[in-house]
Amino acid sequence: GIQVEQSPPDLILQEGANSTLRCNFSDSVNNLQWFHQNPWGQLINLFYIPSGTKQNGRLSATTVATERYSLLYISSSQTTDSGVYFCAVTIFTGFQKLVFGTGTRLLVSP
């Protein structure tokens, strides 16, 4: 099956720093989403980005589907950015299914 790898697995930042999270996938996908999982377990949609670049405040994402990767940029990080970031790709084989990446655990310290 498809493999979805994220890097780095863990990241510690000082408040105000910038970071780039990467998601590599091993096969063609229909779509890709980025999520932030908060300490209570809620997965919050960040981006729905099958291709191209999107920006939302301090966050932006770029997906290059032909090269099978996506990047999530966090600028001027804040302590509230802490949590786990997942990318998830959508594959469709008669039905849709999300396959999640391994996650990047981010800790932003004051």
Added chain:
Amino acid sequence: KAGVTQTPRYLIKTRGQQVTLSCSPISGHRSVSWYQQTPGQGLQFLFEYFSETQRNKGNFPGRFSGRQFSNSRSEMNVSTLELGDSALYLCASSLEGGVLDNEQFFGPGTRLTVL
């Protein structure tokens, strides 16, 4: 528009018991998927329902089952609970569940502990 809701939020059961979890999708969404999250295995797909039909199932034993009602609400049942079933169970809804629109929105999850 209200988001995806899941009940109960927390549940403690003992081995051998069964449990039923509930998920109400976003209004108008017809597809509901279930996922299990554990520290060891990460997030894994359980099954998806669309128009009251299970369209496919992940690699979980038959103790895991589900159903969907005509109002798109879904329930997941786990029978003969094992310690390894302790997990966060998440459901997600999407508008149609097909190729053209498959952005999925997640509920807050049900945290199940099996003692």
